[in-house]
Amino acid sequence: MTSNTQVIYVKPPKEYPIIGETMKIAKSTIDLDCALSQGDIIIKNLVLSVDPYMRGRMRDPSIESYAPAFEFNSVMTGDTMSVVIKSNNPKFKQGDLVYGKTGLGYFEEYSHVKGAYADIGYVVRNDPKTTGLPLTYYVGVLGMPGLTAYVGLQKYGKPKKGETLYVSAASGAVGQIVGQIGKALGLHVVGSAGSDEKVAYLKELGFDGAFNYKTQSIDEKLKELCPKGIDIYYESVGGEMLEHVLNHANNFGRIVVCGMISQYNTSNPYPIRNIIYVLTKRLTMSGFIVMDKENIAYEEEFMRTCTQWLLEGKIKYRETVAEGIENTPQALLDVLKGKNFGKQVVKIADL
């Protein structure tokens, strides 16, 4: 038997998750030499992706939402990159890299994946072997966050050259790509983030304007940096930020609702008092989830395009890499509190 450290989801937190209480690290064992039933695979997990939407899965399972609730006292799941070490499934060969997709990859060192689960939760993704791009990119800029940026801006933002795009959480896993695609499309791009270091990074990426929403007046900075008003708001924050943007939105503006992280960890949602601007300014506010079928359909086009951009250096991508599976709960908490810089991932093993 081989030792197998796991990330366990215990129960729903009231506000922020509490390490050791609502999620924890546990030691288990796994038999890597067991005989595999038809369809089963054994994988060694290499990279785990921790993302804000995971907070929404930490709920009472009787509440329906887009991503299934985590099961109490079970191994947590999310997007992962792994390598197949043993297979009795024709879709997966030993040595294949596999992507644990749509939040289904197990957060543990090794996984014995049953056939039916392997078929829906994992897909071969050997691209890193030929592109030479870091494995971590495949759960970030080339994974769910990248696709989210791409689909959200293009399909729901309907950008037109010369328009103003404002991105909140702009140095995050999704925001930094949104901004860079925006620049490539000829938009005036403004972003906000929660530290001066992050703001400096946004300017490095070519954002036309950037500010620290924690130390500067959101209202004044939006006025100053978006002098023509906001045509597209790529929304990841919600609450007070949304209220400010509604004040500065232009007629016929589009609000692309990708996330509302400020509202995930509170039992007292922020009350929005100016939603009437949706009417008077004829705004369109569109919520979307990248995992919906019609959005996942963009994946191939996106991966091809974005790989090219990365290889040509047209898009940069900043990551914070935590080392070791035991740091996963803290890494997730950091994301929910905005302490990460760029895409937060956890590297748990080398290939």
Place this chain on the structure above:
Amino acid sequence: MTSNTQVIYVKPPKEYPIIGETMKIAKSTIDLDCALSQGDIIIKNLVLSVDPYMRGRMRDPSIESYAPAFEFNSVMTGDTMSVVIKSNNPKFKQGDLVYGKTGLGYFEEYSHVKGAYADIGYVVRNDPKTTGLPLTYYVGVLGMPGLTAYVGLQKYGKPKKGETLYVSAASGAVGQIVGQIGKALGLHVVGSAGSDEKVAYLKELGFDGAFNYKTQSIDEKLKELCPKGIDIYYESVGGEMLEHVLNHANNFGRIVVCGMISQYNTSNPYPIRNIIYVLTKRLTMSGFIVMDKENIAYEEEFMRTCTQWLLEGKIKYRETVAEGIENTPQALLDVLKGKNFGKQVVKIADL
């Protein structure tokens, strides 16, 4: 000189308009025999339309919004039907019926309209002479409210047979048409209104369900009457009603924001705390204004279709007709307070 009673807008109200203080009736005179400059016309006004959106025009003119602010101490304007009694403009002949459109028709007994204003504010609409339909219909079911219902439901609601449509303010100028079009398209249609008499009328019109939002629990009635959830919400009310609908909306629901009357007359907007459903349920919330060019473009198609429906009895239309120009301020106040039943109009003269 001929006596000419006028409706005067005095100044912006803080909450509800106050008759005699923020809007009033005034006596003036007009010279109906004067020589007309090139382009001028003199019209006798027959029907005035009072509508909720007019409250938004009673504001500080420095605040921009979709409909221009009323000018202080000036004749109020809105949609009207009138007859030309004298013309020095090739577009208008004596005896022509004219529609004072996009809120530009003068609210007075007679108007001497300058050429430049006549060209943008008035259009010949002799249809009632051949259809035999009441003049009042041409500022209601066949005017701006009818077009609003038609465009809003079709273009922004994107209805699919079998879906559930919920209409607030359902017995009003717009709502009663939305519901009837919804039934014609094969939707499950539910409406709410503010009196049992109005609710009975909705059932008469063929609504599948209807309730009195003042005496019944909105939450319980939505649960009961929309057992499959709400796919399309035709929004005219805002505030607490919107919050309830967000709770009952289905994934991929559309919220067509036509108005938010509950928020027009208050200095303390209702705080919405569940806007996060836009994200988790992937809702689209679209504000629209019928006067926008791309919506006005539907006018011809709409008038042809709707005239046919009315003549065939497929669509019914309920009105409250106030008699006499001096009752205009009260009629408008009634609309803002929901005291009218159906479309509120003011008849000020016979043809």
